[in-house]
Amino acid sequence: MAKSSSSRGRYYYADGKKVELIPADDLIAIDEQALESASLSEAVRAALRKAMRPLSGGVGLVDRAELKDDGAEVVQALQAASATHPVFRSHGSVVVVLPEVRVEESRGAKQGRIAEWLASHATETVVKSRDEDRLVFEPKSGYGGDALDLANKLTEQVGPEMAQARFLRITPRPSTMRR
Amino acid sequence: MAVRIAKGDGANGWVFDDFKTADAIDWAWREGQADVLSNSWGGGPPVDVISRAFERARTKGRKNKGAVVAIAAGNADGPVNFPATIANVLAVGASNWWDERKSMTSKDGENWWGSNFGPELTLLAPGVRIATTDIHGPNGYDAGDNTLTFNGTSSATPHVAAAAALILSAVPSLNEKQVRDVITGSVDRLTADGAWNKYMGWGRLNIFAALRLARR
Numbered sequence: 122m123a124k125s126s127s128s129r130g131r132y133y134y135a136d137g138k139k140v141e142l143i144p145a146d147d148l149i150a151i152d153e154q155a156l157e158s159a160s161l162s163e164a165v166r167a168a169l170r171k172a173m174r175p176l177s178g179g180v181g182l183v184d185r186a187e188l189k190d191d192g193a194e195v196v197q198a199l200q201a202a203s204a205t206h207p208v209f210r211s212h213g214s215v216v217v218v219l220p221e222v223r224v225e226e227s228r229g230a231k232q233g234r235i236a237e238w239l240a241s242h243a244t245e246t247v248v249k250s251r252d253e254d255r256l257v258f259e260p261k262s263g264y265g266g267d268a269l270d271l272a273n274k275l276t277e278q279v280g281p282e283m284a285q286a287r288f289l290r291i292t293p294r295p296s297t298m299r300r
Numbered sequence: 301m302a303v304r305i306a307k308g309d310g311a312n313g314w315v316f317d318d319f320k321t322a323d324a325i326d327w328a329w330r331e332g333q334a335d336v337l338s339n340s341w342g343g344g345p346p347v348d349v350i351s352r353a354f355e356r357a358r359t360k361g362r363k364n365k366g367a368v369v370a371i372a373a374g375n376a377d378g379p380v381n382f383p384a385t386i387a388n389v390l391a392v393g394a395s396n397w398w399d400e401r402k403s404m405t406s407k408d409g410e411n412w413w414g415s416n417f418g419p420e421l422t423l424l425a426p427g428v429r430i431a432t433t434d435i436h437g438p439n440g441y442d443a444g445d446n447t448l449t450f451n452g453t454s455s456a457t458p459h460v461a462a463a464a465a466l467i468l469s470a471v472p473s474l475n476e477k478q479v480r481d482v483i484t485g486s487v488d489r490l491t492a493d494g495a496w497n498k499y500m501g502w503g504r505l506n507i508f509a510a511l512r513l514a515r516r
Binding site for chain 2: 134135136140142174175176177178182211212213214215216221223225282283285287288289290291292293294295296297298
């Protein structure tokens with residue numbers, strides 16, 4: 122599966138309905154481990170590490186404005202090293218999509234169809250765990266955008282009870298305290 | 301028990317990993333055997349992984365009697381936040397000392413926040429200038445160990461969760477829906493006609509009345 126650019130609108134499913142995701146091109150989500158293998162100078166890597174707000178799962182967030190000349194070349198190098206994940210805005214929060222999909226299904230027949238679907242997508246996916254009613258798979262690309270696409274595809278083609286890409290959400294702190 | 305689901309992002313936000321949040325909810329009712337889940341958090345888009353975890357808590361917790369789930373509606377004076385939008389949870393808004401819905405223009409004078417509202421709202425509970433314990437020292441809201449000004453639907457929600465816990469301590473045989481019905485059936489009605497509306501929900505929590513109703 123080709124890597125999808127984060128510069129176009131995307132969606133996912135919740136409660137059977139499409140939910141729109143607006144690209145947040147002013148932010149870059151960086152996989153800290155993959156950053157080390159990006160063809161960037163140590164000085165640029167160090168600057169990225171310094172600018173990065175660590176989130177979770179070894180992923181950090183950088184404001185693009187902090188990169189020299191909008192960082193187009195840096196972003197290109199990061200993407201080539203599979204070191205970025207898509208960032209969106211939705212419902213007042215920032216959402217970063219990580220390369221993992223969780224599927225829940227309790228019906229036996231549907232479980233069989235999910236297994237068939239995964240078998241037919243074996244070149245793109247790797248199953249990481251399988252329990253009674255739940256399985257977790259990852260896109261082989263290691264790219265969060267592919268997890269989003271695969272979860273959508275599985276939802277549209279098989280319709281399990283749930284197929285959800287892993288989201289990190291950053292919500293603003295409430296400003297309710299006395300001023 | 302407290303179950304941590306978020307951390308600061310080093311700026312002005314909270315970071316949540318939705319899979320870990322769902323796992324924490326499952327842990328609370330399954331391993332932690334929580335009877336009531338109090339959720340003073342929210343915001344961002346809806347996701348099934350969290351909705352389904354709450355649904356499991358609500359239906360499978362307490363050995364299938366169901367754990368009671370209370371969730372803060374949010375403080376933007378706008379639509380109710382996810383996950384308080386999930387069906388069959390207690391979506392909690394904030395009232396003030398005058399039994400008004402806390403809004404930007406309510407009598408308390410705190411014009412910088414308001415309680416969210418909408419079709420999902422269940423009820424209000426006190427959420428303005430609430431006394432509570434506080435993180436010691438400069439990391440807390442106040443310098444000491446307590447604060448008198450804890451605000452928001454985050455401070456209203458634990459009142460409802462505590463009410464659910466008291467009800468269950470008095471009548472442990474009640475299932476999750478019965479506890480919700482007791483809480484919503486014993487509120488002080490705040491609308492002119494006593495009916496539910498999207499700003500007040502069913503009304504303002506009345507714990508004494510709820511306990512009396514539960515024991516009837």
